[in-house]
Amino acid sequence: MITRRDILKTFLGLPIALTACKTDYEQTQIEGEIVGATDNIGHILREKRNWQRPTDVKEALDVVVVGGGIAGLSAAWELSKKEGTSFRLFELERRLGGTSASGAVNVDNNQFNRLENNGKFAYPWGAHYLPVPFKGNTDLVELLDEMDLLESSGEAGEPVIREEFLTRDPxxxxxxxxxxxxxxxxxxxxxxxxxxxxxxxxxxxxxxxxWKDGSGKRAFAVPLHNCSQDSEVTNLDSISFAKWLE
Structure with a gap:
């Protein structure tokens, strides 16, 4: 069964891996591979192939989480805080994380040993990163704090991420x-x-x-219930983006 520690460790690989775009120009071949979901596994379900099914395993659960990507891991992390709630997380791939994958290299510098228990330094496979959240996104701030990624809080109470986990804007x-x-x-x-x-x-x-309203709420925030309900903001919901551009 997946543990809370497993969930947090998997969250360290947040960046999403992207495939490279092809061009018509000759390019020097670079060794490597495209990483991502194993297509063949998904095809097993789509094509209704036969595979070994457990017949003697039955278990009563309160919640079943299907998929171990970011959404599934987030759900499992939240459920793991609720005592008395039984759940299982199911993932088709051999590793958790889905498209939020990363790699790791061995390092000798003790500065990085805390990133992985086995002395490896994690690095992203993709080009999408997690923006530093506003303090109002309490669930995400709590997760980052539990992962030991927070250094402190700034003067306005905004979270400050430890430097070794920050990346420069591309x-x-x-x-x-x-x-x-x-x-x-x-x-x-x-x-x-x-x-x-x-x-x-x-x-x-x-x-x-x-933009912020009189109570300090932003026009757009995650989760959505943190958004301002001021009419200047909610009126935007009544028009399309194309209309707004006009």
Missing amino acids: EERVFYKGRWYEGLYLHAGETKEDERQFERFETLLTYWTA
């Missing part, structure tokens, strides 16, 4: 007609009107990111 670029351009928006060839609209869009994003 540089984003777009490759277009033989050249690299900074950022994800291609400024090459834009008109003055394009530039004006893009600057206006960024101004609006900055506004909503910093």
Whole structure:
């Protein structure tokens, strides 16, 4: 049965692995492999193949968690705090974590030995990372604290993550007609009107990111029940994103 310690250890591999994009240009072959779910295992269920089924194992449970990805592990972590609640987590793959996978290397430096009990240093396989949560996301802050990732709380009570678990913001670029351009928006060839609209869009994003109501609640937050119910925010629910852009 999965233990609370197993759940927390698996959470250390939060980044999501992505497959590489192919191009028409010749590229030097780099050794390695694409990691992710084992397609064949999923096909067993889809194609209704025969496989060995346990016939003598029966167990009464309060909850069954199907899948050991981030959602399943989060559910199991929450259930593990509830005394008297019996549950099992089922995962098709040989390891927990789903697409939130990571690798690990052996290290001799004692600074990193606390990351893994066997003296390994974990590293991400993908390009998606967990943003530092706001203090209002109490469940996530509690999880990070239990994983010993928090250093302290800042002046405003916001969580401060230990430096060895932080990563720098990645540089984003777009490759277009033989050249690299900074950022994800291609400024090459834009008109003055394009530039004006893009600057206006960024101004609006900055506004909503910093927006708070009279009680200090943000316009957009996770979990959703932490969002402000101010009419300026809820009125957005009555229009589409396309309409908002107009």
